[in-house]
């Protein structure tokens with residue numbers, strides 16, 4: 001109550017933690033698509049690979065219904081033996097771990113490097129066994145992982161390498177887009193990612209490995225799936241700053257309240273749970289990658305460089321404010337490559353106190369972006385001790401740093417952080 005009053009008094013709309021950097025032309029591309037076919041055919045697959053030639057001159061690129069399908073198709077192509085082990089960072093998106101388990105594979109949780117949030121290569125080397133078939137590396141928050149060490153390790157052990165680049169479009173390893181070293185990589189163009197085409201994703205594959213790979217023909221089963229992009233369009237719309245405070249934020253609160261009473265539909269709609277014990281991957285759930293997504297992506301790729309530049313600039317300003325605060329600790333985003341600024345994370349000694357303080361000042365943040373999966377009840381069979389991943393789960397807070405923040409908003413964030421000393 002007190003919290004609400006303070007906000008009302010300030011009459012300040014809430015700054016969302018994430019906002020898609022879309023322009024009205026992007027919405028137009030969606031609403032008035034050029035070309036006849038709205039679903040993908042051979043022709044648009046070609047258009048798709050052409051679009052990605054700059055980022056991936058040597059790899060094959062395939063459009064997929066959403067990022068996770070890339071991993072699914074890759075695993076189907078690999079045909080690993082049941083029970084084979086996959087080395088994966090414990091601080092992760094539970095869906096990815098679920099998919100490994102669903103495929104009959106055994107996730108072996110590896111701790112993370114706390115400064116870059118990606119797999120700790122020393123722990124990875126300790127956990128390799130004769131059953132290891134793959135390393136799944138995530139460029140968490142868009143922060144490049146130690147690809148030289150990981151790639152060398154996979155070559156030495158003759159195991160596959162998969163890169164989760166869902167956050168890492170525009171992040172580079174030795175000046176090249178991450179994802180180019182792996183046998184397979186996934187990219188996501190969902191509504192919360194650095195480019196948003198209201199769904200869709202990409203599978204990137206090394207040519208030698210893609211030689212006898214055929215992109216599966218995608219069939220989706222639900223008639224409701226036709227509205228998939230439209231729903232994502234609506235969620236994007238009501239998440240934009242002018243609508244966020246008055247529509248999205250109350251909807252999220254209502255969704256949370258209903259979820260507490262066991263009604264999870266609304267919550268899962270506006271803010272899907274980050275630890276859903278009932279999740280299983282069903283390939284018929286999402287509609288196919290659509291034609292309009294390619295032109296929408298092209299527009300966003302054309303300004304990705306300036307988008308990233310601004311994100312990094314804002315992150316640097318915010319990190320300067322964080323530095324003198326003894327309860328807050330920044331990450332080191334550029335240790336193994338160049339970060340794209342897609343998610344700005346900060347460690348807070350008391351995460352909840354910091355989040356509450358920010359909220360009172362009209363700044364949203366996210367206190368539970370991902371979890372230490374090695375500690376989740378749903379993966380208890382694979383439990384491991386990963387103290388750095390546990391620390392990230394308990395202390396990491398995500399802050400807003402998207403390009404559409406105004407100078408005034410950035411200043412407000414900086415001043416607010418500067419005043420945090422509880």
Ligand SMILES: *Cc1c(COP(=O)(O)O)cnc(C)c1O
Pocket residue numbers: 066067068069092093096138164166167187188189190200201
């Ligand atoms: C978003 C995301 C994915 C893929 O998500 P889709 O919703 O299937 O596009 C994979 N890994 C991480 C870490 C993600 O954040």
